[in-house]
Amino acid sequence: MELSYVLMLTILLPIFGAVVISKLGKVPNIREGVTLLTALSLFTLNIYLLIHQQDAIQAGFIVAEPIDGLAISFAFNAFGVMFALIASGLWIATSIYAMGYMRAHKESHQTRFYTLFAVAIAGVMAVAYSENLFTLFIFYEFLTISTYPLVTHSGNRDAKRGGRKYILILMGSSILFFLPAMIITWYTAGSLEFVQGGILKGSLDSAYVLPLLLLFILGISKAGVMPLHRWLPSAMVAPTPVSALLHAVAVVKAGVFSVVKVVVFIFGTDFITASDANDLLILLPAFTIIAASLIALTKDNLKERLAYSTISQLSYIVLGAMIANQLAIVGASMHIAMHAFAKIALFFAAGAILVTTHKKYVSQLDGLGRQMPITFTIFTVGSLSIIGLPFFGGMWSKWYLLSGGIQFEGSQFVYWIILITLSVSSMLNIFYLLSIPMKAFFTVPSNEKTHIKEAPIACLIGMAIPTAMTIYLFFDPSVFYTLSQTLVG
Amino acid sequence: MTEQLTILLVVIPLLSAPITAIFKNHLLTWAITLSVSIVCFAISGVILAEVIDGKHVIYELGGWRPPWGIEYKIDSLNAFIALIVSGIAVVSGIFSFRSAPSEIDTTQSGLFYAAFQLCLLGLLGIALTGDIFNLFVFLEISSLSSYALISMGRKRQALTASFAYLILGTIGATFFLIGVGFLYAASGSLNIADIAERFSSFEDMQLVVTAFIFILLGIALKAAIFPLHSWLPNAYGFAPSTVSIFLSATATKVSIYVLLRVLFDLYPIAYWQELLIPQLLLVLGCVGVIYGSVRAWQQVEIKRLLAFSSVAQIGYIVIGIALLTETGLTAAVLHLFNHAIIKATLFIGAGILVYRANSTKLSDLRGFGASMPWTFFAMAFAGLSLIGVPGTVGFVTKWYLLEAAIQQSKWIVVGAIVIGSVFAIAYVWKIVEALYFNSKRKIHIQHVKSGDINIPSASKSMGLALWLGAIACLYFGLFTNIPFNAANAVAKALLGM
Numbered sequence: 001m002e003l004s005y006v007l008m009l010t011i012l013l014p015i016f017g018a019v020v021i022s023k024l025g026k027v028p029n030i031r032e033g034v035t036l037l038t039a040l041s042l043f044t045l046n047i048y049l050l051i052h053q054q055d056a057i058q059a060g061f062i063v064a065e066p067i068d069g070l071a072i073s074f075a076f077n078a079f080g081v082m083f084a085l086i087a088s089g090l091w092i093a094t095s096i097y098a099m100g101y102m103r104a105h106k107e108s109h110q111t112r113f114y115t116l117f118a119v120a121i122a123g124v125m126a127v128a129y130s131e132n133l134f135t136l137f138i139f140y141e142f143l144t145i146s147t148y149p150l151v152t153h154s155g156n157r158d159a160k161r162g163g164r165k166y167i168l169i170l171m172g173s174s175i176l177f178f179l180p181a182m183i184i185t186w187y188t189a190g191s192l193e194f195v196q197g198g199i200l201k202g203s204l205d206s207a208y209v210l211p212l213l214l215l216f217i218l219g220i221s222k223a224g225v226m227p228l229h230r231w232l233p234s235a236m237v238a239p240t241p242v243s244a245l246l247h248a249v250a251v252v253k254a255g256v257f258s259v260v261k262v263v264v265f266i267f268g269t270d271f272i273t274a275s276d277a278n279d280l281l282i283l284l285p286a287f288t289i290i291a292a293s294l295i296a297l298t299k300d301n302l303k304e305r306l307a308y309s310t311i312s313q314l315s316y317i318v319l320g321a322m323i324a325n326q327l328a329i330v331g332a333s334m335h336i337a338m339h340a341f342a343k344i345a346l347f348f349a350a351g352a353i354l355v356t357t358h359k360k361y362v363s364q365l366d367g368l369g370r371q372m373p374i375t376f377t378i379f380t381v382g383s384l385s386i387i388g389l390p391f392f393g394g395m396w397s398k399w400y401l402l403s404g405g406i407q408f409e410g411s412q413f414v415y416w417i418i419l420i421t422l423s424v425s426s427m428l429n430i431f432y433l434l435s436i437p438m439k440a441f442f443t444v445p446s447n448e449k450t451h452i453k454e455a456p457i458a459c460l461i462g463m464a465i466p467t468a469m470t471i472y473l474f475f476d477p478s479v480f481y482t483l484s485q486t487l488v489g
Numbered sequence: 490m491t492e493q494l495t496i497l498l499v500v501i502p503l504l505s506a507p508i509t510a511i512f513k514n515h516l517l518t519w520a521i522t523l524s525v526s527i528v529c530f531a532i533s534g535v536i537l538a539e540v541i542d543g544k545h546v547i548y549e550l551g552g553w554r555p556p557w558g559i560e561y562k563i564d565s566l567n568a569f570i571a572l573i574v575s576g577i578a579v580v581s582g583i584f585s586f587r588s589a590p591s592e593i594d595t596t597q598s599g600l601f602y603a604a605f606q607l608c609l610l611g612l613l614g615i616a617l618t619g620d621i622f623n624l625f626v627f628l629e630i631s632s633l634s635s636y637a638l639i640s641m642g643r644k645r646q647a648l649t650a651s652f653a654y655l656i657l658g659t660i661g662a663t664f665f666l667i668g669v670g671f672l673y674a675a676s677g678s679l680n681i682a683d684i685a686e687r688f689s690s691f692e693d694m695q696l697v698v699t700a701f702i703f704i705l706l707g708i709a710l711k712a713a714i715f716p717l718h719s720w721l722p723n724a725y726g727f728a729p730s731t732v733s734i735f736l737s738a739t740a741t742k743v744s745i746y747v748l749l750r751v752l753f754d755l756y757p758i759a760y761w762q763e764l765l766i767p768q769l770l771l772v773l774g775c776v777g778v779i780y781g782s783v784r785a786w787q788q789v790e791i792k793r794l795l796a797f798s799s800v801a802q803i804g805y806i807v808i809g810i811a812l813l814t815e816t817g818l819t820a821a822v823l824h825l826f827n828h829a830i831i832k833a834t835l836f837i838g839a840g841i842l843v844y845r846a847n848s849t850k851l852s853d854l855r856g857f858g859a860s861m862p863w864t865f866f867a868m869a870f871a872g873l874s875l876i877g878v879p880g881t882v883g884f885v886t887k888w889y890l891l892e893a894a895i896q897q898s899k900w901i902v903v904g905a906i907v908i909g910s911v912f913a914i915a916y917v918w919k920i921v922e923a924l925y926f927n928s929k930r931k932i933h934i935q936h937v938k939s940g941d942i943n944i945p946s947a948s949k950s951m952g953l954a955l956w957l958g959a960i961a962c963l964y965f966g967l968f969t970n971i972p973f974n975a976a977n978a979v980a981k982a983l984l985g986m
Contacts, residue, residue, distance in 0.1 A: 064967040066885055072967070138879040145873065155926050167918055172911040175877065180903055183891045 003052060003059035007076055010045050010084065010125045014038060018118035025111035032099050035114050039091040042121070046084045050479075053078060060131055070192060072138060075131035077194070078486035079333065083257050084128040086340050087250050090466060091121055097348055097462025098241040104355045104456050107239055113153060117242070119146045124250045127257065133182055133192040133266060136258055137174075140222070143254055144170045147246055151238045162234035169231040170221055178219025181212055185266060194261060196489055198268020206275035209267065213277055216262050217284065222255025223318055224311040226288040232311055236303040240351030243303060248310050248343040253336050256317040260332055264487055269324040279410045282322045285315035286421040293428035300361045302350045305432060306343070312425060313339045313386065320401050323418065326488040328404025333484035335397035338473065341466045342385035342394050346433075348463040349379040352455035362436055369440030372454050376437045378467045383433035385470045387426055393473030396481070398422070491539050492548045494532050495561050495617060498571060501525055502610035510603035515590050518602040519582070525606055526578035529613065533575045537568035541975060543982070555619070556683035562619035566979040569822070570616040570746045573829050577738040578609050580833055580954050585731035587948035588840050592643050592729045601641055605735070607634040612743045621669050621755070622679045624747065628665065628711070631743070632658045635736055639728040650723035657710060657720045665707030671700035681755050688757055701761065704751055712744035714807055715777030718800045725796040730840030733792060737799055738833040742825045745806055749822075752810070753983040762813075770811035775905035777804030782912035786919065791839045791849040794916055795832065798875065801909055802828045808902060809890055817893035818980035819973070820886050826972045827882035830965065831874045834958030838868035841951050851923040858924030863952070865924050867959035872917035874962040877910050881966040885973070 017038030024031035049056050053076070060075030098117075102110050123143040130136035144167065152163035186192055189199040204212070221228035235247050263272065272278050289312050296308035313335070320332025352375045354360050357368065369376040385392035388399075405418040454460060473480070505525050509518050540546055546563040549555065593601050611631025618624050636658065640651035669679070675696045676684045691697060706717075713721040721741070725733050752761060761767075781801025788794035802824070809821025841864050842849050846857055858865035874881035887910065894902040965972055 066880075066967055066969045067888060068973075072880075134879075141878050142880070145878070149925075152926070160922065160926055164918065164922070168911075168914060171876070171878075171914050175910045175914070176907045179887075180891060180895070180907060183888065183895055187892060187895050 003049070003056045003076070004061050006045055006048060007056075007059045007074060007129060008061055010042060010049070010088075010129065011074070011122055013042050013045065014118045014122035014125065018115045018122070021118060022111060022115040028103075028110065031111060031114060032095070035098075035118065036092065036095045038118060039088065039095045039121075042125075043085070043088040043092055046081060046088050049076060049081050050085060053081065067134075069190075070132070070134045070186070072135050073131040074126070074129040074135065076129065078483050079257075079261070080128040080130070082333070082337065082480060082483040083253060084125055086253070086337055087121065087124045087128070087245075090245055090249055090340060090344055093344070093348075093462045093465040094241050094245040095462075096465075097244070097351070097459050100456035100458030100460075100462065101241055101351055101355055102239065104459075105239070107153070109153065113150065113239065113242075116146060116150050117245075120150065120246060120250065124254060127254045130194075132194060133185070133262070136261065137178065137182060140178075140220075140254060140258060141171065141174060143251055144174070144222075147242070147251055150242045150246065151235045153239055153242070154237065159237045162237040165234040166231045169228055173221040173228050174219050176219070177215045181215035181219055184212060184215075192266075194265035196265065198264075198266055198271050200266060201268050201271040206271070206277075209272060209275040210277035210280060213263075213267060213272070213281060216266075217259065217281065217318065220255050220258045220262070222251055223259050224252060224255065224288070224314045225284055225318055226291060226311075229288070229292070229311045233304050233307045236301075236307050240303070240347060240354060243307075244344045244347035244351065247307070248347050249340045252310060252314055253340060256314050256321075256332075256336060259318055260321045260329070260336075260487070263321040263324060264329060269326075269329060269488075272322075272324045273409065276410060278322045278324055279414050282319060282410075282414055282418060285319040285322060286417055288312065288315040289319065289421050289425045290428070293425050293432065296432045297428065300363055302353070302360055302362055302365075302436070303347070305362065306346055306350060309346075309386070309429070309433065310339075310343060312428075313343065316397075316401060316422075316425075319418070319421070320404060323401075323404050323408050325404050325407050325409070327400050327407060329488050330481070330484045331397050331400030331402075331404050333487055334400060334477065334480050337480040338393045338397040338470075338477075339386065341469045341473065342382045342392070345378050345382035345463060345466045345470065346386070348459065348466070349375050349382065352459050352463065355459065356453065356455050362439070365436065365440045366443040367440065369437060369442075372440075374454055374460055375463070376440045378463050379440075380434070380437040381467050381470060383429075383437065386433060387429040391471065391474050393470045393477060395474060396477045398426070491536060491546050494536060495546060495548045495563055496550070498529055498532050498575075498613050498617060499610055501528060502606040502613070506603045506606040506610065509606060510599050512599045513596055515595055515598040518599050519586055519589070522585075522602040522606055523579070523582040526575060526582045526609065529575040529609065530572070530579050533568060533571040536563055537565070537572050537975070540565050540568050541978060543978065556678045556680035559618065559620045559623050560680065561617045562682065563617060564979075564982055565975055566746070566749065566822070566982065567616050569826070569975050569979060570743060571613055573742060573826055574609065574612045574616060574739045577735060577829055577833050580837070580957055581731050581735040581738075583950050583957075584734060584837055584840060584954040586950040588730045588844055588951065591844055592731075593641055597641065601638070601729075604634040604637045605731070607631075608638060608735070612739055615743050616746060619681050620679050621672070621681055621684070625662070625666055625669055628747070629662055631740070632662060632711075635732070635740060638732040638736070639724050641732070642727040642729050644727055646723070647727040650720075650727040654720040654724040657717075661707045661710030661717075663707070664703045664710070668700045668703030668705075668707060671696050671703065675700065681750065685754055685757070688760075692760065698764070701756060701764070705748075705766070708744055708748045708751065712741050712748060713800060713803055715773055715780055715800060715804060718777070718781075718803075721800060722793050722796040725799070725836075726790065726793040730836070730843050734833050734836040734840060737795070737836050738829040741799065741803055742829055745803070745810075745821075745825060749810065749983060758813070758984075767811045767813055770807050771899075771902065774804045774807035774811055775902060777801065777807065778905050778909035779912070780804075782909045782916065786912050786916040788916070789851050791842065791851065791854075791920060792836070794920070795835050795839060798913070798916065799828075799832060801913070802832070802875075804909070805886070805890060805906070808906070809886075809893065812893045812897060812899070812902075813984075814893050814896065815977075815980050815984060815986065816889055816896060818983055819976045820889035820893055822976040822979045823889065823972055824886040826976065827874075827886050827965065830882060830958060830961045831871055834871035834955060834962060835868060835875065837951065837955045837958055838864060838871065841955065844948075844951065851919060855923055856926060864955060867955050868924070869921050870959050871962055872920060874966065876913045876917055879966075880963070882962050883966075885966060885969050
């Protein structure tokens, strides 16, 4: 009973924080203090739920029941607590980072920024703890709307155009595909509950698994599977903390989180493999992984390159979900965590470069590594983790994904596609990510006398947290591993 | 007791309208109108509570027994429509307190409010009566008064808009009357229940089909069902704000109600199924949804944009009717209610813009949201509701509508509904974007009396009306019991389940 209140608080606390923050526009120090405090308490609440997860299974509450049999309700679930932990934990790092960044960059409307950030986090918590697909869908949309003003923060032409693309692709695809897919599920299965092993088995003809799952994947365009990925590069017009937390962690991970939820709890992995639907569907994320990596190679704008890298990495998770055996699902789930820590570090580093040097193109970074050694070391660590090398957390998720790929039991052709995709894309990662710190460290700068120093101290602290986590998670990934294990029972 | 109440719904505005016309004082005429609306709203609520579980309330005018006399036969559908109409009347009444004086010459306010009450009377009468000729009379009362109301718009185009509506509206009404006349010639009766009961005795006559086609065309024109919608955008666009709110939320809805009565109570379902009317309506509904949404997206002026969106929303309702299932009809009737709330809220927002900035052109209003954050927020919320974002009323109807279409595996209909929704995102976002982003240009204001660049804030009454609407959008999106049960009861009754 008591834990139900804790659960409720995880969603209400950021909302409450947002209200307080919005009133503190006149005193920036206190405003940012409140943000940090809210983030810390939210993280504590999620830790509390994690510690008490044995008793928390019962925790849950219902808000309303707009459609007969379909309630807006929340419940504790292990996969959700993992997502909530990542998002709230990295919110702390982002808050610290944002203090340095927003001030140094002299951004306008900072109160609006902090307020809406908290509101978006509330949406993420609601997505994480949704008890059924209906609730998840509601807050999936809520997240789209609440992040829109953050994407268009600067209010210039680019922001306007980017924002339009953002809202139209995300909301359009969810209404065009996700909503019908959900209603078809509701109509055939008579329920939208998340049940271990799925709800569609027995009520849906296995010939329809492929089209329905395709509708879901296209509808959940937050997962960034091509061809509906264009919103993510557009969203890069946002301030860096937004790109870092929302468009490398919270929003995009809400997308892949939903995909994994649908695969595991709506269809059931056995049902998908039995129907052979995944043979064809695997090609979609596999294509995205390679194509996005290749596009990333051509991008000179640092944030855009990172965005395409995110698209590629998100498809690893979708690929894992589509392979749909135990190891791959665990790998997909762990990749949500591992990629989050590494990618947010990369974005923070990109933001630190922008805020100190006002350079946003890769080609301008020659020799900067000597002036900003900390920033570029962090960038290197993040890159190495994304590539999946040892001593960095990213290795484990790739390990499980690859093991899952090896155990794949569908057609031989697809089997080789999976293995080739995974190995080739790691190579491409090296090219498009690692080349950046290489350039910065080893190229001699063209113009000699510059007095560039490191980013503000708050930025550095914010960057250090996820970087340290990346290294720590190599030695002890047990938290995320055990939570991921619950997905496969 | 309740029987006597039903007739009061018509009698009260009928008596108060001429009295209102005598006065020239705005405050007085406004107070009369608002209290009349509130009384009607209360009465409708009492009646709905009485009939929601399937009972009928019957009132015989002058004590003449039907089918000779006129009878008012109230079931859940009548009461539901009456509640919507009088509820919207209350909201637009609250709104008009500040808006009407700024848009209508004070010497005319008596006439304005008298016409408003007559319009309310006509719409309520249509909703209550069980006599098809009496229905025509009320249809004309409401139409004539709405021509007058629209023509009071401040711009001169209001006159042409009103005149165009008058021509088309009269054609529609005449068609309806010819149909009723033919039906009378065939059946010898004007009482809906009586005609339906004896239908088999004259159903072979060619005249009955002709009557049906005439009646259907007449109503379709009045309800602005695509492609007979051409009067609607100008009429709503140029009418005074109060009138736009009231008419957009009620007039077409009441015509849809008449359509429901004709299709389900007057003629047997099997009879018009043979005429392929469901297929026809389904196609018109789908095309209307897409056409209306695309045209709305092309508009550069908020009121016209909203008006075209109404054409699309009427399309959704028509689709729901044409699917001919319990879920579909429930969705259609529910959307009568939900769309009334949404559109009223958005037109109130547009009215506030007219009041403050004296313009509803999107290019004039760039960045105006910053000076009215609360109004902007409520409008954006109602806009999301129009798209059908979950948690709002629009979502609930879209859900049932899609469910109904999926039940019958009508995938083209599913496609039309979702494509319409995607265009809804585009046109709602046009408004949001225009109001949200700061512009470099100063807001250009036309002849504001005070000499200020704009009126610094919306009045409290306007804000109250707007937020009543916005909160209703949220509340009925989460707690759907009341409207859903009513709509479901209506759908079951119509299908005879």
